[in-house]
Amino acid sequence: MTKRILITGITGFTGRYVARRFVDLGYEVYGFSHAQNRDMDGVKQIFAISLNSYTRLKQIIDQIKPHYVIHLAAISFVAHADMSELYETNVIGTRNLMEALKNADTLPEHVMVASSANVYGNNDSGQPLTEATPFAPVNDYAVTKVTGEYISGLYSQYFPITIVRPFNYTGLHQSSNFLVPKIIQAAKAKQPVIELGNLDIARDFSDVRDVARFYMELIQRKNSANFRTINICSGQAYTLHQILNYAQDATNHQFNEIRINPAFVRTNEIKLLLGDPAILNKAVSDIKRYPLEATIEWMALN
Template sequence: MRAPVVLVTGAGGFTGRYLVPALRSKGYGVVGLGEGVSSADRDLACNLTDATAVRAAVQGARPTHVVHLAGLSFVASGDACAFYDVNLFGTLNLLEALAALPELPCKVLIASSANIYGTPGIEVIDESVCPAPVNHYACSKLAMEHMVRTWFDRLPIVMTRPFNYTGIGQDEKFLIPKIVSHFKRRAAKIELGNLDVSRDFSDVRDVAAAYMGLLEADVRSEVFNVCSGKAVALREVLDIMTRRTGHAMAVQVNPAFVRPNEIPVLRGSHHKLTEAIGFAPRHALEDTLAWMLQGDAATGAVA
Protein backbone atom coordinates (compact mmCIF):
# COMPACT_ATOMS: atom_id res chain seq x y z
CA MET A 1 0.00 0.00 0.00
CA ARG A 2 1.53 3.27 -1.09
CA ALA A 3 1.96 6.23 1.25
CA PRO A 4 -0.93 8.69 1.26
CA VAL A 5 -0.47 11.75 -0.93
CA VAL A 6 -2.90 14.65 -0.83
CA LEU A 7 -3.19 16.88 -3.89
CA VAL A 8 -4.26 20.34 -2.73
CA THR A 9 -5.31 22.87 -5.35
CA GLY A 10 -4.80 26.43 -4.17
CA ALA A 11 -2.31 25.17 -1.57
CA GLY A 12 -0.61 28.55 -1.46
CA GLY A 13 -3.86 30.41 -0.79
CA PHE A 14 -5.37 31.54 2.49
CA THR A 15 -6.98 28.23 3.47
CA GLY A 16 -4.12 26.17 2.11
CA ARG A 17 -1.56 27.80 4.35
CA TYR A 18 -3.41 26.26 7.32
CA LEU A 19 -4.57 22.99 5.78
CA VAL A 20 -1.23 21.97 4.28
CA PRO A 21 0.68 22.01 7.61
CA ALA A 22 -2.22 20.16 9.26
CA LEU A 23 -2.00 17.45 6.62
CA ARG A 24 1.77 17.17 6.90
CA SER A 25 1.55 16.89 10.70
CA LYS A 26 -0.70 13.85 10.19
CA GLY A 27 1.89 12.15 7.99
CA TYR A 28 0.40 12.93 4.59
CA GLY A 29 2.63 13.82 1.70
CA VAL A 30 1.25 17.00 0.13
CA VAL A 31 1.46 18.16 -3.46
CA GLY A 32 0.32 21.70 -4.21
CA LEU A 33 -1.36 22.36 -7.54
CA GLY A 34 -1.73 25.91 -8.76
CA GLU A 35 0.10 29.03 -9.79
CA GLY A 36 1.78 29.93 -6.49
CA VAL A 37 4.21 28.40 -4.02
CA SER A 38 3.11 26.78 -0.78
CA SER A 39 4.40 24.82 2.20
CA ALA A 40 3.57 21.53 0.43
CA ASP A 41 6.28 18.93 -0.09
CA ARG A 42 6.30 19.96 -3.72
CA ASP A 43 4.36 22.34 -5.93
CA LEU A 44 3.16 21.76 -9.47
CA ALA A 45 2.60 24.94 -11.47
CA CYS A 46 -0.69 24.63 -13.31
CA ASN A 47 -3.61 26.74 -14.48
CA LEU A 48 -6.84 24.88 -13.77
CA THR A 49 -8.45 26.24 -16.92
CA ASP A 50 -5.84 24.37 -19.01
CA ALA A 51 -7.26 20.83 -19.20
CA THR A 52 -4.12 19.33 -20.74
CA ALA A 53 -1.86 20.82 -18.08
CA VAL A 54 -4.21 19.68 -15.30
CA ARG A 55 -4.23 16.11 -16.57
CA ALA A 56 -0.43 16.02 -16.80
CA ALA A 57 -0.04 17.44 -13.28
CA VAL A 58 -2.56 15.01 -11.77
CA GLN A 59 -0.88 12.06 -13.46
CA GLY A 60 2.45 13.23 -12.06
CA ALA A 61 1.07 13.59 -8.52
CA ARG A 62 -0.92 10.30 -8.42
CA PRO A 63 -2.81 11.43 -5.31
CA THR A 64 -4.56 9.14 -2.85
CA HIS A 65 -6.65 12.12 -1.65
CA VAL A 66 -7.62 15.49 -3.14
CA VAL A 67 -8.68 18.80 -1.61
CA HIS A 68 -9.89 21.31 -4.17
CA LEU A 69 -9.58 24.80 -2.69
CA ALA A 70 -8.60 26.80 -5.76
CA GLY A 71 -11.14 29.18 -7.18
CA LEU A 72 -12.01 32.79 -7.77
CA SER A 73 -13.47 33.89 -4.44
CA PHE A 74 -13.67 37.69 -4.32
CA VAL A 75 -17.40 38.32 -4.72
CA ALA A 76 -16.97 41.92 -5.88
CA SER A 77 -14.75 40.95 -8.82
CA GLY A 78 -16.06 42.47 -12.03
CA ASP A 79 -15.00 39.64 -14.36
CA ALA A 80 -18.10 37.44 -14.60
CA CYS A 81 -16.60 35.02 -17.13
CA ALA A 82 -13.63 34.30 -14.87
CA PHE A 83 -15.93 32.97 -12.14
CA TYR A 84 -17.28 30.28 -14.46
CA ASP A 85 -13.97 29.56 -16.21
CA VAL A 86 -12.20 28.86 -12.92
CA ASN A 87 -14.89 27.69 -10.51
CA LEU A 88 -16.93 25.57 -12.93
CA PHE A 89 -14.72 24.50 -15.82
CA GLY A 90 -11.51 24.40 -13.75
CA THR A 91 -13.24 21.94 -11.44
CA LEU A 92 -14.46 19.89 -14.39
CA ASN A 93 -10.90 19.70 -15.72
CA LEU A 94 -9.73 18.41 -12.34
CA LEU A 95 -12.43 15.74 -12.09
CA GLU A 96 -11.78 14.50 -15.62
CA ALA A 97 -8.06 14.24 -14.82
CA LEU A 98 -8.74 12.33 -11.59
CA ALA A 99 -11.11 9.92 -13.31
CA ALA A 100 -8.40 9.11 -15.85
CA LEU A 101 -5.95 7.93 -13.18
CA PRO A 102 -5.13 4.20 -13.13
CA GLU A 103 -5.95 4.20 -9.40
CA LEU A 104 -8.73 6.50 -8.21
CA PRO A 105 -8.22 8.62 -5.08
CA CYS A 106 -9.83 7.52 -1.81
CA LYS A 107 -11.51 10.89 -1.26
CA VAL A 108 -12.04 14.12 -3.20
CA LEU A 109 -13.08 17.13 -1.13
CA ILE A 110 -14.41 20.10 -3.11
CA ALA A 111 -14.99 23.50 -1.52
CA SER A 112 -18.15 25.27 -2.66
CA SER A 113 -19.65 28.24 -0.76
CA ALA A 114 -22.57 29.18 1.48
CA ASN A 115 -23.11 32.13 -0.86
CA ILE A 116 -25.18 29.76 -2.99
CA TYR A 117 -28.04 30.07 -0.46
CA GLY A 118 -28.65 33.73 -1.34
CA THR A 119 -31.31 35.31 0.88
CA PRO A 120 -33.54 32.42 1.97
CA GLY A 121 -35.40 34.46 4.58
CA ILE A 122 -34.97 31.92 7.39
CA GLU A 123 -33.07 32.25 10.64
CA VAL A 124 -30.77 29.24 10.35
CA ILE A 125 -29.57 27.76 7.07
CA ASP A 126 -28.97 24.03 6.81
CA GLU A 127 -28.11 21.94 3.76
CA SER A 128 -31.78 21.33 2.91
CA VAL A 129 -32.37 25.01 2.06
CA CYS A 130 -32.95 25.52 -1.65
CA PRO A 131 -30.09 27.54 -3.17
CA ALA A 132 -30.95 30.94 -4.67
CA PRO A 133 -27.68 32.68 -5.59
CA VAL A 134 -27.67 36.44 -6.15
CA ASN A 135 -24.25 37.08 -7.75
CA HIS A 136 -21.96 35.50 -10.33
CA TYR A 137 -19.61 34.06 -7.72
CA ALA A 138 -22.46 32.18 -6.07
CA CYS A 139 -23.99 31.17 -9.40
CA SER A 140 -20.66 29.73 -10.54
CA LYS A 141 -20.35 27.74 -7.32
CA LEU A 142 -23.89 26.36 -7.62
CA ALA A 143 -23.27 25.44 -11.25
CA MET A 144 -20.12 23.70 -10.08
CA GLU A 145 -22.08 21.77 -7.45
CA HIS A 146 -24.62 20.54 -10.00
CA MET A 147 -21.81 19.47 -12.31
CA VAL A 148 -19.92 17.75 -9.48
CA ARG A 149 -23.01 15.74 -8.50
CA THR A 150 -22.93 14.05 -11.91
CA TRP A 151 -19.57 12.59 -10.81
CA PHE A 152 -20.79 11.09 -7.53
CA ASP A 153 -21.02 7.63 -9.07
CA ARG A 154 -17.49 7.86 -10.48
CA LEU A 155 -15.43 9.46 -7.71
CA PRO A 156 -15.66 9.45 -3.88
CA ILE A 157 -16.60 13.11 -3.54
CA VAL A 158 -17.65 15.24 -0.59
CA MET A 159 -18.50 18.94 -0.95
CA THR A 160 -18.35 21.72 1.61
CA ARG A 161 -20.24 25.00 1.84
CA PRO A 162 -18.10 27.22 4.06
CA PHE A 163 -19.69 30.39 5.38
CA ASN A 164 -17.48 33.45 5.88
CA TYR A 165 -14.19 32.70 7.62
CA THR A 166 -11.11 34.70 8.42
CA GLY A 167 -7.71 34.70 10.12
CA ILE A 168 -4.12 35.81 9.84
CA GLY A 169 -2.99 35.95 6.22
CA GLN A 170 -6.34 36.68 4.57
CA ASP A 171 -6.12 39.42 1.94
CA GLU A 172 -7.12 42.88 3.14
CA LYS A 173 -9.64 43.20 0.30
CA PHE A 174 -11.83 41.00 2.51
CA LEU A 175 -13.88 42.65 5.23
CA ILE A 176 -12.42 41.41 8.54
CA PRO A 177 -8.72 41.77 7.58
CA LYS A 178 -9.48 45.27 6.29
CA ILE A 179 -11.05 46.24 9.61
CA VAL A 180 -8.22 44.67 11.65
CA SER A 181 -5.60 46.43 9.54
CA HIS A 182 -7.23 49.83 10.07
CA PHE A 183 -7.35 49.31 13.84
CA LYS A 184 -3.76 48.01 13.94
CA ARG A 185 -2.44 51.20 12.38
CA ARG A 186 -4.94 53.30 14.35
CA ALA A 187 -6.39 54.87 11.23
CA ALA A 188 -8.59 57.93 11.70
CA LYS A 189 -11.40 56.54 9.55
CA ILE A 190 -12.54 53.53 7.55
CA GLU A 191 -14.89 53.28 4.58
CA LEU A 192 -17.26 50.33 4.61
CA GLY A 193 -20.47 49.19 2.96
CA ASN A 194 -23.68 48.20 4.70
CA LEU A 195 -23.06 48.21 8.46
CA ASP A 196 -26.24 46.29 9.20
CA VAL A 197 -25.28 42.99 7.58
CA SER A 198 -24.72 39.99 9.85
CA ARG A 199 -22.46 37.12 8.94
CA ASP A 200 -21.53 33.71 10.29
CA PHE A 201 -17.77 34.12 10.76
CA SER A 202 -15.55 31.10 11.36
CA ASP A 203 -11.87 30.91 12.16
CA VAL A 204 -9.76 29.52 9.31
CA ARG A 205 -8.22 27.04 11.76
CA ASP A 206 -11.67 25.59 12.43
CA VAL A 207 -12.32 25.34 8.69
CA ALA A 208 -9.03 23.48 8.18
CA ALA A 209 -9.96 21.10 11.01
CA ALA A 210 -13.34 20.42 9.41
CA TYR A 211 -11.70 19.64 6.08
CA MET A 212 -9.26 17.28 7.77
CA GLY A 213 -12.14 15.48 9.46
CA LEU A 214 -14.10 15.08 6.25
CA LEU A 215 -11.06 13.90 4.34
CA GLU A 216 -10.58 11.05 6.80
CA ALA A 217 -14.25 10.23 7.49
CA ASP A 218 -16.23 7.50 5.78
CA VAL A 219 -18.55 9.90 3.95
CA ARG A 220 -19.10 10.50 0.26
CA SER A 221 -21.70 11.93 -2.12
CA GLU A 222 -22.68 14.47 0.56
CA VAL A 223 -22.53 18.23 1.07
CA PHE A 224 -21.77 19.88 4.42
CA ASN A 225 -22.04 23.40 5.78
CA VAL A 226 -18.90 24.61 7.53
CA CYS A 227 -19.79 27.42 9.91
CA SER A 228 -19.81 28.71 13.47
CA GLY A 229 -23.58 28.63 13.88
CA LYS A 230 -23.63 32.27 15.04
CA ALA A 231 -24.32 35.47 13.06
CA VAL A 232 -22.45 38.61 14.10
CA ALA A 233 -23.35 42.09 12.85
CA LEU A 234 -20.67 44.25 11.27
CA ARG A 235 -21.39 46.94 13.87
CA GLU A 236 -20.58 44.41 16.59
CA VAL A 237 -17.26 43.58 14.95
CA LEU A 238 -16.37 47.28 15.04
CA ASP A 239 -17.41 47.48 18.70
CA ILE A 240 -15.24 44.48 19.60
CA MET A 241 -12.24 46.01 17.87
CA THR A 242 -12.79 49.35 19.56
CA ARG A 243 -12.87 47.67 22.97
CA ARG A 244 -9.82 45.55 22.19
CA THR A 245 -7.66 48.43 20.96
CA GLY A 246 -9.08 51.40 22.84
CA HIS A 247 -9.12 53.18 19.49
CA ALA A 248 -12.24 54.95 18.21
CA MET A 249 -12.38 55.21 14.44
CA ALA A 250 -14.77 57.20 12.28
CA VAL A 251 -16.83 54.92 10.04
CA GLN A 252 -18.06 56.20 6.68
CA VAL A 253 -20.49 54.25 4.54
CA ASN A 254 -19.26 54.32 0.96
CA PRO A 255 -22.16 53.66 -1.46
CA ALA A 256 -19.68 52.03 -3.86
CA PHE A 257 -19.11 49.28 -1.28
CA VAL A 258 -22.81 48.52 -0.87
CA ARG A 259 -23.48 45.54 -3.12
CA PRO A 260 -26.69 45.13 -5.08
CA ASN A 261 -28.67 42.17 -3.71
CA GLU A 262 -26.73 42.31 -0.45
CA ILE A 263 -27.52 39.31 1.74
CA PRO A 264 -28.63 40.83 5.09
CA VAL A 265 -28.08 37.81 7.35
CA LEU A 266 -26.17 34.58 6.77
CA ARG A 267 -26.15 32.10 9.65
CA GLY A 268 -25.49 28.45 9.15
CA SER A 269 -26.17 25.17 10.90
CA HIS A 270 -23.26 22.77 11.30
CA HIS A 271 -25.46 20.02 12.75
CA LYS A 272 -24.87 17.67 9.82
CA LEU A 273 -21.11 18.18 10.00
CA THR A 274 -21.13 17.60 13.75
CA GLU A 275 -23.09 14.37 13.29
CA ALA A 276 -20.62 13.17 10.64
CA ILE A 277 -17.26 14.01 12.23
CA GLY A 278 -17.96 15.43 15.70
CA PHE A 279 -17.15 18.95 14.54
CA ALA A 280 -17.34 21.77 17.08
CA PRO A 281 -15.92 25.27 16.47
CA ARG A 282 -13.01 25.97 18.80
CA HIS A 283 -12.53 29.68 18.17
CA ALA A 284 -15.10 32.40 18.89
CA LEU A 285 -14.95 35.47 16.65
CA GLU A 286 -13.66 37.68 19.46
CA ASP A 287 -10.76 35.27 19.97
CA THR A 288 -10.05 35.22 16.24
CA LEU A 289 -9.98 39.01 16.14
CA ALA A 290 -7.57 39.11 19.10
CA TRP A 291 -5.33 36.57 17.31
CA MET A 292 -5.36 38.68 14.15
CA LEU A 293 -4.53 41.85 16.10
CA GLN A 294 -1.53 40.21 17.75
CA GLY A 295 -0.35 38.03 14.91
CA ASP A 296 2.33 38.25 12.26
CA ALA A 297 0.80 38.08 8.79
CA ALA A 298 4.07 36.78 7.35
CA THR A 299 4.23 33.69 9.53
CA GLY A 300 0.74 33.21 10.95
CA ALA A 301 2.32 33.22 14.40
CA VAL A 302 1.28 35.26 17.39
CA ALA A 303 3.75 37.99 18.22
Protein backbone atom coordinates in the same frame (compact mmCIF):
# COMPACT_ATOMS: atom_id res chain seq x y z
CA MET B 1 1.80 3.37 3.39
CA THR B 2 2.09 7.15 3.41
CA LYS B 3 -1.08 8.79 2.13
CA ARG B 4 -0.83 11.42 -0.60
CA ILE B 5 -3.09 14.45 -0.75
CA LEU B 6 -3.49 17.02 -3.51
CA ILE B 7 -4.73 20.49 -2.54
CA THR B 8 -5.70 22.86 -5.33
CA GLY B 9 -5.23 26.50 -4.39
CA ILE B 10 -2.64 25.43 -1.81
CA THR B 11 -0.92 28.81 -1.64
CA GLY B 12 -4.18 30.66 -0.98
CA PHE B 13 -5.45 31.77 2.41
CA THR B 14 -7.27 28.53 3.26
CA GLY B 15 -4.87 26.23 1.43
CA ARG B 16 -1.93 27.15 3.63
CA TYR B 17 -3.78 26.19 6.81
CA VAL B 18 -5.12 22.95 5.31
CA ALA B 19 -1.66 21.99 4.02
CA ARG B 20 -0.13 22.56 7.45
CA ARG B 21 -2.64 20.16 8.98
CA PHE B 22 -1.72 17.35 6.60
CA VAL B 23 2.02 17.98 6.80
CA ASP B 24 1.76 17.63 10.57
CA LEU B 25 -0.12 14.33 10.08
CA GLY B 26 2.76 12.95 8.03
CA TYR B 27 1.04 13.01 4.63
CA GLU B 28 2.82 13.58 1.35
CA VAL B 29 1.28 16.92 0.46
CA TYR B 30 1.12 18.23 -3.12
CA GLY B 31 -0.48 21.38 -4.39
CA PHE B 32 -1.64 23.31 -7.41
CA SER B 33 -1.07 27.06 -7.56
CA HIS B 34 -1.32 29.81 -10.16
CA ALA B 35 1.90 31.32 -8.81
CA GLN B 36 5.38 30.33 -9.94
CA ASN B 37 8.24 29.27 -7.68
CA ARG B 38 6.22 28.73 -4.52
CA ASP B 39 7.56 26.65 -1.65
CA MET B 40 5.83 25.74 1.58
CA ASP B 41 7.44 24.10 4.58
CA GLY B 42 6.84 20.34 4.51
CA VAL B 43 4.97 20.33 1.20
CA LYS B 44 6.41 17.79 -1.22
CA GLN B 45 5.81 19.78 -4.41
CA ILE B 46 3.71 22.67 -5.68
CA PHE B 47 2.84 22.70 -9.37
CA ALA B 48 2.25 26.05 -11.09
CA ILE B 49 -0.73 25.21 -13.26
CA SER B 50 -3.96 26.62 -14.62
CA LEU B 51 -7.10 24.57 -14.10
CA ASN B 52 -7.97 25.43 -17.69
CA SER B 53 -5.23 23.06 -18.91
CA TYR B 54 -6.86 19.62 -18.87
CA THR B 55 -3.89 17.80 -20.44
CA ARG B 56 -1.46 19.17 -17.87
CA LEU B 57 -3.89 18.41 -15.03
CA LYS B 58 -4.20 14.79 -16.12
CA GLN B 59 -0.42 14.43 -16.48
CA ILE B 60 0.33 15.74 -12.98
CA ILE B 61 -2.50 13.78 -11.32
CA ASP B 62 -1.15 10.57 -12.86
CA GLN B 63 2.26 11.51 -11.50
CA ILE B 64 1.02 12.17 -7.95
CA LYS B 65 -1.65 9.47 -7.71
CA PRO B 66 -3.37 11.24 -4.80
CA HIS B 67 -5.45 9.27 -2.33
CA TYR B 68 -7.35 12.44 -1.42
CA VAL B 69 -8.06 15.67 -3.29
CA ILE B 70 -9.27 18.92 -1.73
CA HIS B 71 -10.39 21.40 -4.37
CA LEU B 72 -10.01 24.92 -2.96
CA ALA B 73 -8.79 26.76 -6.07
CA ALA B 74 -11.29 29.45 -6.96
CA ILE B 75 -11.84 33.15 -7.21
CA SER B 76 -13.44 33.71 -3.83
CA PHE B 77 -13.97 37.49 -3.79
CA VAL B 78 -17.68 38.07 -4.41
CA ALA B 79 -17.09 41.47 -6.04
CA HIS B 80 -14.47 40.20 -8.49
CA ALA B 81 -14.63 42.44 -11.56
CA ASP B 82 -13.61 40.04 -14.37
CA MET B 83 -16.64 37.87 -15.08
CA SER B 84 -14.88 35.76 -17.71
CA GLU B 85 -12.10 34.90 -15.29
CA LEU B 86 -14.62 34.14 -12.54
CA TYR B 87 -16.53 31.63 -14.68
CA GLU B 88 -13.45 30.12 -16.32
CA THR B 89 -11.80 29.45 -12.97
CA ASN B 90 -14.77 28.40 -10.84
CA VAL B 91 -16.77 26.50 -13.47
CA ILE B 92 -14.52 25.34 -16.32
CA GLY B 93 -11.62 24.77 -13.93
CA THR B 94 -13.74 22.53 -11.72
CA ARG B 95 -14.99 20.58 -14.75
CA ASN B 96 -11.44 20.04 -16.01
CA LEU B 97 -10.22 18.87 -12.62
CA MET B 98 -13.07 16.37 -12.21
CA GLU B 99 -12.59 15.02 -15.71
CA ALA B 100 -8.84 14.60 -15.11
CA LEU B 101 -9.53 12.74 -11.85
CA LYS B 102 -12.11 10.50 -13.54
CA ASN B 103 -9.64 9.56 -16.28
CA ALA B 104 -6.65 9.19 -13.97
CA ASP B 105 -4.64 5.95 -13.92
CA THR B 106 -5.58 5.63 -10.22
CA LEU B 107 -8.88 7.02 -8.93
CA PRO B 108 -8.81 9.03 -5.68
CA GLU B 109 -10.39 7.55 -2.55
CA HIS B 110 -12.26 10.75 -1.71
CA VAL B 111 -12.62 14.22 -3.26
CA MET B 112 -13.71 17.36 -1.40
CA VAL B 113 -15.00 20.37 -3.31
CA ALA B 114 -15.29 23.76 -1.61
CA SER B 115 -18.52 25.49 -2.57
CA SER B 116 -19.94 28.44 -0.60
CA ALA B 117 -22.85 29.40 1.61
CA ASN B 118 -23.51 32.14 -0.94
CA VAL B 119 -25.47 29.52 -2.90
CA TYR B 120 -28.34 30.06 -0.42
CA GLY B 121 -28.69 33.74 -1.35
CA ASN B 122 -30.97 36.07 0.57
CA ASN B 123 -33.04 33.76 2.72
CA ASP B 124 -35.32 35.95 4.82
CA SER B 125 -36.76 33.22 7.03
CA GLY B 126 -34.51 34.26 9.92
CA GLN B 127 -33.78 30.58 10.53
CA PRO B 128 -30.37 28.87 10.22
CA LEU B 129 -29.78 27.51 6.74
CA THR B 130 -29.54 23.75 6.39
CA GLU B 131 -28.02 21.72 3.58
CA ALA B 132 -31.56 21.18 2.27
CA THR B 133 -32.22 24.92 1.85
CA PRO B 134 -32.90 25.58 -1.86
CA PHE B 135 -30.35 27.41 -3.99
CA ALA B 136 -31.10 31.12 -4.49
CA PRO B 137 -27.89 32.76 -5.79
CA VAL B 138 -27.96 36.56 -6.02
CA ASN B 139 -24.54 37.21 -7.58
CA ASP B 140 -22.26 35.71 -10.22
CA TYR B 141 -19.89 34.25 -7.64
CA ALA B 142 -22.74 32.24 -6.13
CA VAL B 143 -23.89 31.13 -9.59
CA THR B 144 -20.43 29.72 -10.29
CA LYS B 145 -20.51 27.82 -7.00
CA VAL B 146 -23.95 26.33 -7.69
CA THR B 147 -22.71 25.25 -11.10
CA GLY B 148 -19.56 23.78 -9.58
CA GLU B 149 -21.70 21.68 -7.25
CA TYR B 150 -23.77 20.31 -10.12
CA ILE B 151 -20.63 19.56 -12.11
CA SER B 152 -19.09 17.72 -9.16
CA GLY B 153 -22.25 15.69 -8.72
CA LEU B 154 -21.82 14.28 -12.21
CA TYR B 155 -18.64 12.53 -11.02
CA SER B 156 -19.94 11.00 -7.79
CA GLN B 157 -20.38 7.68 -9.62
CA TYR B 158 -16.60 7.45 -10.06
CA PHE B 159 -15.34 8.41 -6.58
CA PRO B 160 -16.84 9.62 -3.30
CA ILE B 161 -17.36 13.38 -3.25
CA THR B 162 -18.06 15.70 -0.35
CA ILE B 163 -19.27 19.21 -1.05
CA VAL B 164 -18.47 21.65 1.73
CA ARG B 165 -20.33 24.94 1.92
CA PRO B 166 -18.28 27.25 4.10
CA PHE B 167 -19.97 30.29 5.54
CA ASN B 168 -17.78 33.32 6.27
CA TYR B 169 -14.46 32.63 7.97
CA THR B 170 -11.36 34.65 8.67
CA GLY B 171 -7.92 34.54 10.22
CA LEU B 172 -4.35 35.73 10.06
CA HIS B 173 -3.03 36.47 6.53
CA GLN B 174 -6.45 36.84 4.92
CA SER B 175 -6.48 39.52 2.21
CA SER B 176 -7.62 42.99 3.27
CA ASN B 177 -10.18 42.77 0.42
CA PHE B 178 -12.25 40.92 2.98
CA LEU B 179 -14.24 42.61 5.73
CA VAL B 180 -12.61 41.51 9.00
CA PRO B 181 -8.95 41.97 8.01
CA LYS B 182 -9.85 45.33 6.45
CA ILE B 183 -11.34 46.52 9.74
CA ILE B 184 -8.44 45.17 11.80
CA GLN B 185 -5.86 46.72 9.48
CA ALA B 186 -7.53 50.12 9.80
CA ALA B 187 -7.79 49.82 13.59
CA LYS B 188 -4.14 48.77 13.95
CA ALA B 189 -3.15 51.78 11.83
CA LYS B 190 -5.16 54.00 14.21
CA GLN B 191 -7.16 55.47 11.34
CA PRO B 192 -9.74 57.96 12.64
CA VAL B 193 -12.27 57.11 9.91
CA ILE B 194 -13.15 53.79 8.27
CA GLU B 195 -15.24 53.49 5.14
CA LEU B 196 -17.47 50.44 4.75
CA GLY B 197 -20.40 49.28 2.67
CA ASN B 198 -23.69 48.04 4.06
CA LEU B 199 -23.69 48.20 7.86
CA ASP B 200 -26.96 46.31 8.31
CA ILE B 201 -25.59 42.80 7.81
CA ALA B 202 -24.93 39.75 9.98
CA ARG B 203 -22.69 36.82 9.14
CA ASP B 204 -21.93 33.37 10.54
CA PHE B 205 -18.15 33.53 11.08
CA SER B 206 -15.65 30.74 11.72
CA ASP B 207 -11.91 30.73 12.38
CA VAL B 208 -9.78 29.47 9.46
CA ARG B 209 -7.96 27.13 11.87
CA ASP B 210 -11.28 25.42 12.65
CA VAL B 211 -12.20 25.26 8.96
CA ALA B 212 -8.87 23.57 8.16
CA ARG B 213 -9.42 21.09 10.99
CA PHE B 214 -12.90 20.24 9.76
CA TYR B 215 -11.66 19.70 6.20
CA MET B 216 -8.90 17.45 7.50
CA GLU B 217 -11.35 15.25 9.40
CA LEU B 218 -14.03 15.13 6.72
CA ILE B 219 -11.75 14.09 3.86
CA GLN B 220 -10.41 11.17 5.89
CA ARG B 221 -13.83 9.81 6.86
CA LYS B 222 -15.04 6.73 5.06
CA ASN B 223 -18.03 7.85 3.07
CA SER B 224 -21.09 5.66 3.58
CA ALA B 225 -23.03 7.62 0.96
CA ASN B 226 -21.41 8.36 -2.36
CA PHE B 227 -22.31 12.04 -2.34
CA ARG B 228 -22.91 14.42 0.54
CA THR B 229 -23.03 18.12 1.37
CA ILE B 230 -21.93 19.72 4.64
CA ASN B 231 -22.26 23.29 5.90
CA ILE B 232 -19.04 24.61 7.45
CA CYS B 233 -20.34 27.10 9.97
CA SER B 234 -20.57 28.01 13.64
CA GLY B 235 -24.31 28.48 14.00
CA GLN B 236 -23.80 32.01 15.35
CA ALA B 237 -24.29 35.22 13.37
CA TYR B 238 -22.27 38.31 14.21
CA THR B 239 -23.40 41.80 13.24
CA LEU B 240 -21.00 44.24 11.63
CA HIS B 241 -21.27 46.41 14.73
CA GLN B 242 -20.09 43.50 16.89
CA ILE B 243 -17.12 42.93 14.58
CA LEU B 244 -16.20 46.60 14.77
CA ASN B 245 -16.38 46.52 18.56
CA TYR B 246 -14.20 43.39 18.78
CA ALA B 247 -11.59 44.97 16.49
CA GLN B 248 -11.59 48.25 18.40
CA ASP B 249 -11.21 46.44 21.72
CA ALA B 250 -8.41 44.18 20.42
CA THR B 251 -6.42 47.14 19.05
CA ASN B 252 -7.32 49.64 21.78
CA HIS B 253 -8.45 52.08 19.12
CA GLN B 254 -11.84 53.70 18.62
CA PHE B 255 -12.84 55.00 15.19
CA ASN B 256 -14.06 58.58 15.27
CA GLU B 257 -16.37 57.91 12.35
CA ILE B 258 -17.70 54.87 10.51
CA ARG B 259 -18.60 56.13 7.06
CA ILE B 260 -20.71 54.40 4.41
CA ASN B 261 -19.00 54.56 1.03
CA PRO B 262 -21.51 53.96 -1.80
CA ALA B 263 -18.73 52.36 -3.87
CA PHE B 264 -18.53 49.57 -1.29
CA VAL B 265 -22.28 48.91 -1.20
CA ARG B 266 -23.04 45.75 -3.16
CA THR B 267 -26.14 45.24 -5.21
CA ASN B 268 -28.22 42.36 -3.79
CA GLU B 269 -26.21 42.30 -0.59
CA ILE B 270 -27.11 39.28 1.54
CA LYS B 271 -28.39 40.68 4.85
CA LEU B 272 -28.22 37.58 7.02
CA LEU B 273 -26.15 34.48 6.45
CA LEU B 274 -26.48 31.98 9.30
CA GLY B 275 -25.80 28.27 9.01
CA ASP B 276 -27.04 25.16 10.78
CA PRO B 277 -23.98 23.12 11.83
CA ALA B 278 -25.91 20.01 12.92
CA ILE B 279 -24.54 17.68 10.22
CA LEU B 280 -21.02 19.03 10.62
CA ASN B 281 -21.14 18.58 14.39
CA LYS B 282 -22.09 14.93 13.96
CA ALA B 283 -19.34 14.35 11.40
CA VAL B 284 -16.35 15.70 13.35
CA SER B 285 -14.84 14.50 16.58
CA ASP B 286 -14.44 17.89 18.27
CA ILE B 287 -17.03 20.61 17.78
CA LYS B 288 -15.27 23.24 19.91
CA ARG B 289 -14.57 26.39 17.96
CA TYR B 290 -12.68 29.63 18.40
CA PRO B 291 -15.17 32.44 19.13
CA LEU B 292 -14.89 35.34 16.70
CA GLU B 293 -13.70 37.67 19.45
CA ALA B 294 -10.67 35.38 20.02
CA THR B 295 -10.01 35.14 16.28
CA ILE B 296 -9.98 38.90 15.92
CA GLU B 297 -7.65 39.26 18.91
CA TRP B 298 -5.26 36.71 17.31
CA MET B 299 -5.30 38.67 14.06
CA ALA B 300 -4.84 42.02 15.81
CA LEU B 301 -1.86 40.90 17.88
CA ASN B 302 0.09 39.24 15.04
